Amino acid sequence: MGTIPLTVTGAEALRNELHEMKTVHRPAVIAAIAEARSHGDLSENAEYDAAKEKQGFIEGRIAELESKLSIAQIINPALINADGACVFGATVALEDLQNGESVTYQIVGDDEANIKNGKISISSPTARALIGKYEGDIAEVQAPGGVREYEILSVKYI
Incomplete structure (x- = not known):
């Protein structure tokens, strides 16, 4: 397995989630299992089964985050010198040539993508169409409703 790109912010978010899983969720589920065990017969104990299932989820998520x-x-967009090209970590302002709407996206890793926050995955069709293009270029994006054209208004590394 190769490397996965993450912005500094995305890596910090994963570290925070890992810390919370280890220090909050793991101890809570261990306490819930102990409490369920104290009720006696484990063969028909729904609380015990639910707590063990939750423990499996938490341990799986911890392993996934650590991996x-x-x-x-980890890439710091502020340190990128790509001479104005759209690259991983860049914040790109676009204008939809069909309806004139302007949008701004940051190209980020899969784990940190959140369209509501203006963060699109490096593997998304929009990001793939933008990579390597410059301010003033037209990017053609294959969307489910057909090809969409965006003019790149600006490229920033922030």
Whole structure:
């Protein structure tokens, strides 16, 4: 498995989630299992079964976060010098040529993508169409409703 790109902010968010899983959720589920065990017969104890299932989820998520962080390539967009090209971490202002609407997206890793916050995944069709383009270029994006054209208004590394 290769590296996965993450912005500094995305890596910090994963570290915070990992810390919370280890210090809050794991101890809470261990306490819930102990409480359920104190009720006696485990064969028909729904609380025990639910707590064990939750423990499995938490341990799986901890392993997933540790794995992602161990192979992450952390990129600080502010330190990028790409001469104005759209690259990972860039914040790109676009104008939809069909309806004239302007949008701004930051190109980020899969784990930190959130369209509501203006963060699109590097593997999304929009990001793939933008990579390597410059301010003033037209990017053609294959969307489910057909091809959409965006003019790149600005590219920033913030």
